[in-house]
Amino acid sequence: MITLKTLHILNKPPEHSRYRLCLRAIGPGDGLLLTENGVLAVTRLSGIDSERCFALAADLEARGLSSQVSTDQTVSFDGMVDLTASAENVISW
Amino acid sequence: MISSLPEQTKTPAPAGVFTLVITGAPYSSQAPQTALRFARAALAANKRIDRVFLYGDGVHLASSLSAPPSDELNLCDAWSVFLTENHIAGVACIASALRRGLVDESEMQRYQLTASNLRAPFEIAGLGEWVDSMATGSRVLYFHKGA
Amino acid sequence: MSTLIIIDQPPYGSWEGREALDMAFSLAAFDQPVSLLFCGAGVNWLRKGQDAAEVQQKSIERNLAAAPVFGVEALLADRSACDQYGLDDAALLDHVTITDLGKELTGRFDHVAFAG
Numbered sequence: 001m002i003t004l005k006t007l008h009i010l011n012k013p014p015e016h017s018r019y020r021l022c023l024r025a026i027g028p029g030d031g032l033l034l035t036e037n038g039v040l041a042v043t044r045l046s047g048i049d050s051e052r053c054f055a056l057a058a059d060l061e062a063r064g065l066s067s068q069v070s071t072d073q074t075v076s077f078d079g080m081v082d083l084t085a086s087a088e089n090v091i092s093w
Numbered sequence: 094m095i096s097s098l099p100e101q102t103k104t105p106a107p108a109g110v111f112t113l114v115i116t117g118a119p120y121s122s123q124a125p126q127t128a129l130r131f132a133r134a135a136l137a138a139n140k141r142i143d144r145v146f147l148y149g150d151g152v153h154l155a156s157s158l159s160a161p162p163s164d165e166l167n168l169c170d171a172w173s174v175f176l177t178e179n180h181i182a183g184v185a186c187i188a189s190a191l192r193r194g195l196v197d198e199s200e201m202q203r204y205q206l207t208a209s210n211l212r213a214p215f216e217i218a219g220l221g222e223w224v225d226s227m228a229t230g231s232r233v234l235y236f237h238k239g240a
Numbered sequence: 241m242s243t244l245i246i247i248d249q250p251p252y253g254s255w256e257g258r259e260a261l262d263m264a265f266s267l268a269a270f271d272q273p274v275s276l277l278f279c280g281a282g283v284n285w286l287r288k289g290q291d292a293a294e295v296q297q298k299s300i301e302r303n304l305a306a307a308p309v310f311g312v313e314a315l316l317a318d319r320s321a322c323d324q325y326g327l328d329d330a331a332l333l334d335h336v337t338i339t340d341l342g343k344e345l346t347g348r349f350d351h352v353a354f355a356g
Binding site: 009011012013016035036037038056058076077078080081082084085086087090092093 | 133137
Binding site for chain 3: 149188223227235
């Protein structure tokens with residue numbers, strides 16, 4: 001697994017003001033993990049390094065969005081633990 | 094006037110120990126559920142959770158009076174069982190809790206209230222508990238409301 | 241260990257900002273370096289001339305004026321939000337440094353947190 005500088009955990013839908021703040025704060029080497037309402041962004045996110053952008057499987061499934069994300073960008077809660085433990089820093093937006 | 098940003102020193106945090114801060118209330122946000130799924134996965138991965146800190150609206154998770162319909166997950170109960178079984182400290186911030194009507198026995202007596210409603214094993218304590226997690230190098234993760 | 245607490249909720253309409261302030265003051269009380277960043281509608285906390293008597297709340301302006309005394313290292317305001325809400329140097333409280341929320345700023349801190 002790649003080591004992330006800062007892992008940004010985003011649980012807000014794209015209309016939320018904090019969603020835009022989060023995107024402004026993502027730097028090189030950072031990763032993005034979409035959870036809860038944040039997974040709605042998979043229908044419109046582009047321009048983010050796909051190796052470093054992930055979405056939580058349970059939240060994708062709940063919202064009928066699993067097919068929109070490749071399996072290597074989908075993480076379980078186990079994967080979320082790995083990402084949060086290995087990143088240098090974590091910001092929950 | 095402060096003319097420039099203060100110089101900050103960066104020290105990488107070890108991430109074997111987690112503190113979970115829950116600020117989203119049960120039944121008005123997904124935060125307590127996401128946090129519980131995360132907590133179970135963390136223990137399964139041999140990580141330690143030193144405390145769960147409830148802040149702001151998150152203190153409602155410590156209510157002993159929550160009674161959701163029987164076909165819905167009882168989040169307050171599920172969290173209390175999880176904390177008890179795994180010997181993890183559950184702390185509700187005292188200032189957040191008192192404002193929102195969440196009190197233990199001693200606060201009930203202190204303020205001469207008619208009832209107490211803090212669910213075991215949660216305790217009421219100050220923000221110093223959270224500062225301790227920050228200062229001792231725990232990986233502090235926040236579970237906020239999602240809207 | 242250095243912490244940036246971000247306030248992006250406007251004053252008086254919700255308690256989140258006050259609870260963020262409590263977090264910052266607690267860190268400072270335990271001698272932990274902390275700065276506050278106001279962004280989005282949160283910059284309205286920093287406007288001079290607040291009088292919250294008629295909404296029956298405590299004025300936040302006085303709390304913020306005391307922040308440097310309590311050991312909060314910096315009160316930071318996001319430039320684009322200040323522009324959006326018409327906050328220039330004359331309208332802003334004293335001791336506020338205008339900056340830009342972005343990776344350079346958040347990368348300077350060990351912890352970046354919101355109150356809710």
